[in-house]
Amino acid sequence: MMDDSCSLSSDFSCDSFLGGRVRLYQPRKGYRAGIDAVFLSACVQPSAGQSILDVGAGVGTASILLLIRAAEKLPFSVCALEKEKILSELSEKNALLNNVSEFLTSVSSDLNKSPPEINQKSFDQVMTNPPFFEGTMISPHALKAKANHPSSVSFEAWIDFCIKRLKSFGTLTLIIPPQRLPSFLKMCEGRLGDLHIYPLWQRTETPAKRLLIQGVKDRKTPLKLLSGLVLHETDRAFTSEAHDVLWEGKSLILR
Numbered sequence: 001m002m003d004d005s006c007s008l009s010s011d012f013s014c015d016s017f018l019g020g021r022v023r024l025y026q027p028r029k030g031y032r033a034g035i036d037a038v039f040l041s042a043c044v045q046p047s048a049g050q051s052i053l054d055v056g057a058g059v060g061t062a063s064i065l066l067l068i069r070a071a072e073k074l075p076f077s078v079c080a081l082e083k084e085k086i087l088s089e090l091s092e093k094n095a096l097l098n099n100v101s102e103f104l105t106s107v108s109s110d111l112n113k114s115p116p117e118i119n120q121k122s123f124d125q126v127m128t129n130p131p132f133f134e135g136t137m138i139s140p141h142a143l144k145a146k147a148n149h150p151s152s153v154s155f156e157a158w159i160d161f162c163i164k165r166l167k168s169f170g171t172l173t174l175i176i177p178p179q180r181l182p183s184f185l186k187m188c189e190g191r192l193g194d195l196h197i198y199p200l201w202q203r204t205e206t207p208a209k210r211l212l213i214q215g216v217k218d219r220k221t222p223l224k225l226l227s228g229l230v231l232h233e234t235d236r237a238f239t240s241e242a243h244d245v246l247w248e249g250k251s252l253i254l255r
Contacts, residue, residue: 012090017061019247022068024094026059031087033061035231035246036129036210039200040175041065042245042252043127043212046076050124055162057082060091060106062127067100069249080106081118111153111161122167128174130158155180159187166217173214173254181211194221196254199228214254226254 012025017038026032041062046052054063057080067078082088088108095101109115132155153161162172172192176184181197188195192215199208208228229252231242244250 017065018068018249021249022065022098024059024061024064025090025097026061027086027090031058033058036175037061038065038246039210039212039252040127040129040173041069042250043173043198043214043254044070044125044171045251045253046070046073046125048073048076050076051121052076052078052125052127053118053123053162053165054078054080055111055126055128055158055165056130057091057106058087060094060104062129063091063104064094064098064100065249066127067103068098069251074103076103078104079118079123080104081111081114082106082108083110084108111158114161118165121165123165123170124167125171125173126162126165127172128158128162130155130174130176130180132177132180155183156187159184163187163191163217168218170217171214172217173212175210175212178208178211184213188215192217193219194255195223196226197223198226198252198254201228201230203232203234204230212252212254 011028013028014023014025016023024033037058044052044066046066052066054060057063060080063078063080067074080088080091082091085108088106091104091106092101095104095106107115107118109118162174166172195213195215198212200210200212201208229241230239233239238246245252
């Protein structure tokens, strides 16, 4: 939802999330945060004192939504890692706008060249919405193309990075399209277990287009496929369950 109560320049919009509880600057053209970030954030259950890494954080959407939704669990810290400098700078502005800058650190870096405060640290939790563009047509907007198409880091390398950044028995939470599941499961072998998979169904009796997944490093507990959530009614309106997550800030408990 567009919000005129905050302003930057005409190249950026200020949009409302969680029914207006959160406002975020983002580019008007190119990459723009959508419901994937909201659902990703809703699955992360922080504890006081924990450190959380958001890999591919964009303008900080999932990070800031988490800090607002789970404010009663503060203090915990979130590090928002984003390759594109303009998006990383926006995440800093968004943290200030939503009064959570004390708890969020924005880092602009490629995964292959992450600074010591990232690659020499282990986190209690990692969350990520990896690039997954599968087509041959690249978006005409550079930022959107870069967000959707992993030009320098493969999906497997992305997941490897996320797992490596976890403490033993730390939790990884991610959202991916179903076609990425085989590659993801292969990357988890002997490293990440107790996997809980939560499909987001477009409508009843239609295929899921997104999977929310949560796993624990160094656990060997078998995988669980959960019932998931239906996003839309037959008239394209959001279901009450989806509305509660998207507008009311309800958590999704995957374990």
